[in-house]
Amino acid sequence: MRSVRSRKRCVAAALAVACVALAACSSSGSSASSGSSPSTSTTVAKSITVWTAADPLYVYQQSQLKAFTKSTGIKVNFDQIPEASILTKLQAAQTAHDSSFDFYEVPESLTPQYVSLKGAEPIKPFLDNTSLTPSNYDFAGLPSGSMTQCTVNGTLYCVPTFSTGPLLYYNKQMFAQAGISGPPQTMAALVTDAGKLTNSSHAGICLRGSNTAPNSFPGQMMLLYYLTYQANGQGIWLNSNYEPRLTEPAALQFANNYATLMTKDAPKGVGAYGYPECLAAMTSGKVAMWLDDSAAASYVFDGQGSAVKNVGYASIPCPPTNPSYCQLSAPWGMFINPNVSAADQAAAYKLLTFLSGTAFQQGALTNGKIPALVTRPSVLSSASSVKGIPSDLLTSLGYIQTHIDPNAIPATPVFNQAQQPLNVALSDIISGQSSPDSAFKTAQSQITAILKQNGVIK
Amino acid sequence: MPLAAAFGLSFTGYTSTNPVASWVGLRNYRLLFSDPYVPGVLITTALFAAAAVVSEAVIGTVLALLLARKMRGVSIYRVLYLIPLMVAGIAAAVSWKALLNTSAGWVNSIIHVVGIPQANWLASPTLALPSIVIADIWTGAPVVAVLVLAGLLSMPEDPIEAARIDGASQLQVVRFVILPAVRPVLGFAIIFRTVDVFRQFGLIQILTGGGPGVKTTTLNYYIYQNVFTYGNISYGSTLAVLLVVAMAIPLGLIYLITRRREI
Numbered sequence: 001m002r003s004v005r006s007r008k009r010c011v012a013a014a015l016a017v018a019c020v021a022l023a024a025c026s027s028s029g030s031s032a033s034s035g036s037s038p039s040t041s042t043t044v045a046k047s048i049t050v051w052t053a054a055d056p057l058y059v060y061q062q063s064q065l066k067a068f069t070k071s072t073g074i075k076v077n078f079d080q081i082p083e084a085s086i087l088t089k090l091q092a093a094q095t096a097h098d099s100s101f102d103f104y105e106v107p108e109s110l111t112p113q114y115v116s117l118k119g120a121e122p123i124k125p126f127l128d129n130t131s132l133t134p135s136n137y138d139f140a141g142l143p144s145g146s147m148t149q150c151t152v153n154g155t156l157y158c159v160p161t162f163s164t165g166p167l168l169y170y171n172k173q174m175f176a177q178a179g180i181s182g183p184p185q186t187m188a189a190l191v192t193d194a195g196k197l198t199n200s201s202h203a204g205i206c207l208r209g210s211n212t213a214p215n216s217f218p219g220q221m222m223l224l225y226y227l228t229y230q231a232n233g234q235g236i237w238l239n240s241n242y243e244p245r246l247t248e249p250a251a252l253q254f255a256n257n258y259a260t261l262m263t264k265d266a267p268k269g270v271g272a273y274g275y276p277e278c279l280a281a282m283t284s285g286k287v288a289m290w291l292d293d294s295a296a297a298s299y300v301f302d303g304q305g306s307a308v309k310n311v312g313y314a315s316i317p318c319p320p321t322n323p324s325y326c327q328l329s330a331p332w333g334m335f336i337n338p339n340v341s342a343a344d345q346a347a348a349y350k351l352l353t354f355l356s357g358t359a360f361q362q363g364a365l366t367n368g369k370i371p372a373l374v375t376r377p378s379v380l381s382s383a384s385s386v387k388g389i390p391s392d393l394l395t396s397l398g399y400i401q402t403h404i405d406p407n408a409i410p411a412t413p414v415f416n417q418a419q420q421p422l423n424v425a426l427s428d429i430i431s432g433q434s435s436p437d438s439a440f441k442t443a444q445s446q447i448t449a450i451l452k453q454n455g456v457i458k
Numbered sequence: 459m460p461l462a463a464a465f466g467l468s469f470t471g472y473t474s475t476n477p478v479a480s481w482v483g484l485r486n487y488r489l490l491f492s493d494p495y496v497p498g499v500l501i502t503t504a505l506f507a508a509a510a511v512v513s514e515a516v517i518g519t520v521l522a523l524l525l526a527r528k529m530r531g532v533s534i535y536r537v538l539y540l541i542p543l544m545v546a547g548i549a550a551a552v553s554w555k556a557l558l559n560t561s562a563g564w565v566n567s568i569i570h571v572v573g574i575p576q577a578n579w580l581a582s583p584t585l586a587l588p589s590i591v592i593a594d595i596w597t598g599a600p601v602v603a604v605l606v607l608a609g610l611l612s613m614p615e616d617p618i619e620a621a622r623i624d625g626a627s628q629l630q631v632v633r634f635v636i637l638p639a640v641r642p643v644l645g646f647a648i649i650f651r652t653v654d655v656f657r658q659f660g661l662i663q664i665l666t667g668g669g670p671g672v673k674t675t676t677l678n679y680y681i682y683q684n685v686f687t688y689g690n691i692s693y694g695s696t697l698a699v700l701l702v703v704a705m706a707i708p709l710g711l712i713y714l715i716t717r718r719r720e721i
Contacts, residue, residue: 427671
C-alpha cells in the first residue's frame with residue numbers, strides 16, 4: 001500500500017516538474033520576428049490585418065480605409081473584436097507570438113505588459129525611415145502626455161489612437177432650475193452643486209459605482225484634484241517610496257466627499273452602475289451631472305435616442321495643489337506586432353501614420369463628428385467651432401489634452417492588483433458596508449501588504 | 459492538460475509581465491492563507507453553490523413532475539420551459555441586469571405599482587447574491603427539469619398504478635415511487651449543476667462585477683480577476699487548484715449520498 005502511495009507521489013511530482021518545464025519552454029520560445037530591419041526596409045506588404053475593439057469609434061476608422069488603400073495600395077482586413085474579450089485574446093496571442101495580425105489598438109497603459117511579452121515593436125526606427133514616413137507627418141504634434149504612456153524605458157512602442165480625459169456632462173436646464181449659473185469650477189463646488197441638484201425627480205450626479213466598471217476610474221479622476229501631484233511615475237496614490245497615500249488627510253477628504261455624492265446625490269443602485277447605466281441616466285434626464293470619460297461625448301451630443309437636448313460639457317480646472325497634471329487619461333494606442341515580417345510591419349506603420357496624421361484627424365472632427373479620435377491638440381485648437389459639435393466640448397477637450405497626468409496609471413500586474421482594494425473600498429463606501437475612513441484605512445493596509453509581498457516596498 | 463498545466467504553474471512566479479516559469483515552491487500556496495479576500499470568497503462560493511443548486515433541484519423536479527402530467531397542450535409548456543436553455547448566457551445576464559436595475563428596471567417598476575418598497579437588487583450587500591442566485595435558477599432549473607422529465611417519461615407506469623390501487627395518495631406516490639425511481643437522474647442533474655454553478659462567470663461579471671465590495675466574488679470569478687485583470691497567472695493557477703479541491707468536496711458528498719441510498 002505504501003509503495004503504491006509512494007509511486008503515486010512520484011508520478012504527481014514528475015507531472016508537476018514536467019508541467020513547469022513545459023511552461024518554461026513555451027515561455028522561452030523565440031520571437032518570430034524576422035526579415036530586414038524596419039529602419040532599412042523599403043518593402044511594404046500589400047495586405048495587413050488589424051485587431052481592434054468593436055466600438056463605434058473604430059467604425060469611422062474602418063470607413064476611411066478605402067482612402068488609405070487607394071493612396072498606398074495596402075488592403076486592410078479590419079477585425080473588430082468585442083471590447084470585453086480583445087485584451088484576453090491579445091494576451092493569449094502575444095504569449096504564443098501569434099503572427100496572424102499586424103497592427104492592433106488597445107489601452108496604452110498596457111504597453112509594459114506587451115513589451116515584456118515581446119508583443120510590441122519600437123516605433124522610432126520606422127519614424128527614422130524616410131521611405132516609410134510621409135514627409136508631412138508631424139510627429140512632434142502628438143500629445144506628450146499620451147506619448148509618455150506609450151514609452152517604456154525610453155523606447156516608444158505606440159501612438160495614441162484616441163484622446164480621453166475627465167469630462168463633466170451637465171444638464172443646463174436642471175442647473176438653471178436649481179439656480180446654478182454654470183458648471184462647478186472645483187471639486188468642493190461639485191459636491192455642493194450635486195446636493196442642490198438632487199430632488200425627487202432626478203439625482204444630482206452619476207459616477208460609475210460597480211467594482212468592475214471600474215469605480216476607481218472616476219474615483220481616481222477625482223483623487224488627482226485632492227492629492228498633491230507625484231512626478232515620479234508612481235501613479236496618483238503612491239508616494240515616491242511606492243507607499244499608498246490613502247490615509248493622508250486629502251485622500252480621506254476625497255473619501256468623505258465621494259461617500260456624500262454616491263450615497264446621497266447619485267441614483268439609487270449606483271453601486272451596480274457601469275458607464276452604460278450612467279450614460280442612459282444622463283440622456284434620459286434622470287441625473288443632472290455625469291463625471292466620466294470624454295470618449296462618451298459623441299454618444300451624448302449627437303442627440304440620437306436622447307431625451308436631453310441641452311447638455312453642457314466642462315472640464316473642471318486643475319487645483320492649485322496640482323496645476324498642470326490633473327487630468328486622468330486612459331487613451332488607447334496603435335501598436336505594431338513584432339512577430340510578423342518586416343514588410344508587414346512597414347505596411348502596419350503606414351496605417352499608423354495615416355490614422356494619426358493631421359488630415360485623418362481633421363476629417364474625424366469635421367466629417368465624422370468624433371472628437372475623441374482627435375489626439376493632436378493643434379487640430380482641436382484650429383477648429384474652435386465645428387458645425388454639429390458643441391463649442392464647450394471642444395474647449396474642454398483642449399484643456400484635457402494639455403493637462404494630462406502622464407504617470408497616472410503605472411501598468412504593472414502588481415499595480416493592477418493593488419487597485420483591487422481601492423475598488424473594493426469605494427464599493428464598500430457606496431453600499432454602506434464601511435465608513436469612508438475605515439474603508440480607506442483597510443485599503444491602505446491591504447495595498448501595503450500586496451506591495452510588500454511583491455517586493456515593491458520593504 | 460490544462461489542469462496539469464495549472465498545477466505546474468502554481469509552483470512558479472509566472473505573471474503577464476514576467477512570463478517565465480521560475481520555481482517559487484509553495485509561495486503561492488502560502489499566499490492563499492495571507493490573502494484577506496480568500497475566506498470571504500470561499501464563503502460566498504459555498505453560499506452561492508448551496509442556494510442555487512438546492513433551489514434548482516427542487517424547482518426543476520417540481521417542474522418536471524408538472525410537465526410529466528398528461529394534459530392538453532403539455533408539449534407547448536415543455537417547449538416554453540426549455541427557452542432559458544436556448545438563450546446565450548451573456549444575453550441572459552444583460553437582460554437580468556436590465557430587469558433588476560434599481561431605478562429603471564421592470565422588477566422594481568412592478569413592485570412599485572403593487573406598493574412594495576423598491577429594492578436595491580444588485581448594489582445591496584444583502585440582496586446582490588440572492589439576485590445572482592435567482593438569475594442562475596432561471597437557467598439552471600430547466601436543466602434539472604429536462605433531465606428529470608426524461609427520467610419520468612421513461613418510467614414504467616405499473617409501479618405507480620400499483621401504488622394507487624394500494625391506496626397511496628398523490629404525495630405518497632411521488633415520495634415513495636417516483637422520486638426513488640428518478641434518483642439516479644436527479645443525482646446526475648445535481649452533480650451537473652454543481653459543477654456549472656462553481657464555474658459561473660457571466661452572471662457575476664455582468665450583474666455585479668463581484669461587488670458590492672467582494673460580496674458576490676466567487677472563487678471562479680476571483681481566479682479570473684487574478685489571471686486576466688492583475689496578470690498574476692501563477693497565483694490564479696493556485697486558486698484554480700483550490701477550486702478543484704473546493705468542488706471535489708460537495709461532489710464527493712453527493713456521490714457518497716447517492717451510493718449509500720442505492721445500496
